[in-house]
Amino acid sequence: MNYNWNWGIFWDQTPDATGTYFGSLMSGLQVTILLALCAWFIAFVMGSLIGIMRTLPARWAVFVGNAYIEMFRNIPLLVQLFIWFFVIPELLPGDLGIWIKQLRNGPFIAAMLGLGFYMSSRVAAQITAGINALPKGQRMAGTAIGLTTWQTYRYILLPLAYRIIFPPLTSEFLNTIKNTAPALTIGVLELTARARSMQEFSFQVFEAFSAAAAIYLVLSAVVTIVMRMIEKRLAIPGFSGGK
């Protein structure tokens, strides 16, 4: 292989003279983390709502929940990002659409909404599974001691269900981090986009992409370790994960 290795490239200045390539990758990492956290917030809130709806006694709630999941799960993430970024502003009434298109953070907001709602359908499926995994007696006991449906969920079902699904939720959060990468197509300068522009300007293909890959690996390792620690702290003796 006659490839010119140059691992010192990370300390060279970028052509736009805003800092080193290393700094550029780090700012990409920041965007990746911020985007993942914002999207995860939407995914968690919407996912919980929809997931709970699918376990309610009301038929219509189950139907709405199922329709929501099918809609966001059966369209590729990239298409959903394009719809949030290109299509939704067009469909909004005149001034609002124009205002959105002129937002400086437009791509980030579109990516946050797109990724958030896309992941929310997966989170919802997990929440439903978690609630349904609880013994039926739990819900009945709640009703028997006179709790309302809301109280049964708040004090009995949800605290147990969230603990059961903590491990799968962790991997959904890791998926959220990985799924920030397609956001580069609508112009979000996240980690992969930074690696790509570093490759374009410096021609150091391997250095750029292996550095990005290493950062993703470290990031997912850190998240996994932190989540394990939280999981241990939350565990209730006698239930899954507890002793």
Add this chain to the structure above:
Amino acid sequence: MFSNFDYDVIWRSLPYLFQQGMVFTLTLTAIATVFGLILGTLIAMMRLSSSAVLSGFAVSYVNLMRSLPLVLVIFLFYFLMPYVGQWIIRADQPVQVGAYASTIVTFTLFEAAYFSEIMRAGIQSVPRGQVMAGYAIGLNYREVMRHVVLPQAFRNMLPVIFTQTIVLFQDTSLVYVLSITDFLGAASKVAQRDGRLTEMYLFAALVYFVICFTASFFVKRLQKRISIIR
């Protein structure tokens, strides 16, 4: 809001969208599923083997692939493959691989990691007694795998394999980053050319939805049938 919706642009571009775009999307999905499944099964067998070297390699391969975003892997392989090709055939210059060939290799290798996890679960779902019975009647490892374990593993995992194929079908849209004309790529090219982003992207979403929804409906039915038989 849909008053100036131009249905004609969709109608006009249908042949291009399906004959070029969808054909590539389906080809890529099919090739990556078949070869990914074969490679994934081999990796699963390596992972479950008694050799520490083989299982260590399989574990690191699977974990590496599963920790990286597919978009990054698509870029990495696209730029890496010319050099690897040069090294394999000892050429003087980096080999011209091209975006199409490179994505096919990328998806096969990437999905193999996911299929290997499915096949590992499938192999482990076959009771240990069956393997021992196979050895007891004098079969060797290859024969036990070929005639006893793998047929049942595939059968048990069939719904999961199909679900993963649907995910893979959706993921192929990411080849957009290499400007390949897959279904989304074709829709996007027409959208940019005619300035009809709204129509084309909504239409693309509808097509993906119909295909994936129908496919997952059949997977659910298959799952019910299989679970009754067992």
